Amino acid sequence: MARLPLANWNGEELPLEDVLVPVQDRAFFFGDAVYEAIRVYGGRAWLSQEHFARLSRSLELMRIEVDLAVIEQRTQETLEHSGVENGLIYIQVTRGAAPRTHYFPPEGTVPNVLVSVSELDGDPYAHLRTSGAKVITHEDLRWARRDIKTVNLLGNCMAAQAAREAGCAEAILISADGSLTEGTHTNLFGVSNGQLLTSPTGHHILPGITRSLVLRLAERAQVPVIERPLTIENVYSVDELFLTGTTTEILAVTEVDGRAIGNGPGPITQRLSATYHEAVREWLESAGH
Ligand SMILES: Cc1ncc(COP(=O)(O)O)c(C=O)c1O
Incomplete structure (x- = not known):
């Protein structure tokens, strides 16, 4: 070995x-x-x-x-x-x-x-799958080309550390105009009135590979998507909130800045998470696993 x-x-x-x-x-x-x-x-x-x-x-x-x-x-x-x-x-x-x-x-x-x-020793987020994660909001201190995946990650590290010190799993980053860009190592989705909301791609966020997969899975599950950023004004009142990322997969957020979002992981988040794991299973089966 x-x-x-x-x-x-x-x-x-x-x-x-x-x-x-x-x-x-x-x-x-x-x-x-x-x-x-x-x-x-x-x-x-x-x-x-x-x-x-x-x-x-x-x-x-x-x-x-x-x-x-x-x-x-x-x-x-x-x-x-x-x-x-x-x-x-x-x-x-x-x-x-x-x-x-x-x-x-x-x-x-x-x-x-x-x-x-x-x-990885199992799922690094196993302890948060049933409860959902707590997050904080934090100023987005990063440079202007976040769509390029460079190792210039100090703005991400500062915000992630602030989240850790607040006993939270992630920090959601706020632009100067009050829109929420993404997490320090995750993309952000909200659910409002049965519709998915997420920031469009552009220079201000990393075009997450899991984010695009979730958009494809949402289409298959017939969940409508609006590519519009959440804002610091509307984030506390969405029905559901979740993060996506390579290691994070799809992780429900149930608290932002100490304020509850929904009652535990919401139904659309859970449905998309189940379809994510189905997609992984199908892909492994197609390779003979
Ligand atoms: C800033 C940022 N946003 C989003 C993501 C999620 O991207 P992916 O789904 O490709 O892992 C990452 C992953 O590291 C990231 O660093």
């Missing part, structure tokens, strides 16, 4: 804790790197094509050039060698190591590519 998390660092397979990153890597100086996190169910990478498409877009927008096919192959190999059945794949591509300058490093600077596979 491989020592986990198992990594592939620029083509070399080794335990993650043994990876050494050069101090001049631009991710260290500037957060100059993009990443992806992919869920593993039954030893297989869930929605991997969607994740690689988003990685490709992030790389293009940041003008980092790598061979994505090589990264996909390393990801598959690392997953197989890890033996992980239920876990998470983390991929990070940095602009590479070079003397510190704000402008891009000289041509020929080679990106550093990390792939790692870790195991």
Whole structure:
């Protein structure tokens, strides 16, 4: 059995804790790197094509050039060698190591590519599935291109820490105009009068892979969707609220800033969550599991 998390660092397979990153890597100086996190169910990478498409877009927008096919192959190999059945794949591509300058490093600077596979001990949110999660609202302190999945996550970390200190699972971020963008590592959905509400995509949120899946599942379940952001004025009075994310899956929110939302996880949240798990089961069955 491989020592986990198992990594592939620029083509070399080794335990993650043994990876050494050069101090001049631009991710260290500037957060100059993009990443992806992919869920593993039954030893297989869930929605991997969607994740690689988003990685490709992030790389293009940041003008980092790598061979994505090589990264996909390393990801598959690392997953197989890890033996992980239920876990998470983390991929990070940095602009590479070079003397510190704000402008891009000289041509020929080679990106550093990390792939790692870790195991999840069951469902990390198991304790919140029946009660639902408590969240706080928090100022959105992030930069203006949240649609690019970069490792510049300090605004997310500050808000996540504030949530933790308030005994909450997540922080929902508020823009200057009072609209709610998303969570620190999740997208946000509300349910009002039987309709799903979520922020449209744009520069202000990450286009979550789980978010798009939920939109497809809602269509199949004939739940109408309005892509309009919730606001700090209407969030406390929605019928249901939930978060979506690769590890979070679909998680009901039952308290915002100490105010109750519904009576426990709501019926539409529960229905979508059940269809999510059905979709995973069907996909695993189609692969012979
Ligand atoms: C800021 C932010 N929003 C939303 C998400 C959810 O995206 P996904 O469903 O692709 O995991 C993430 C995931 O890490 C995130 O960091």
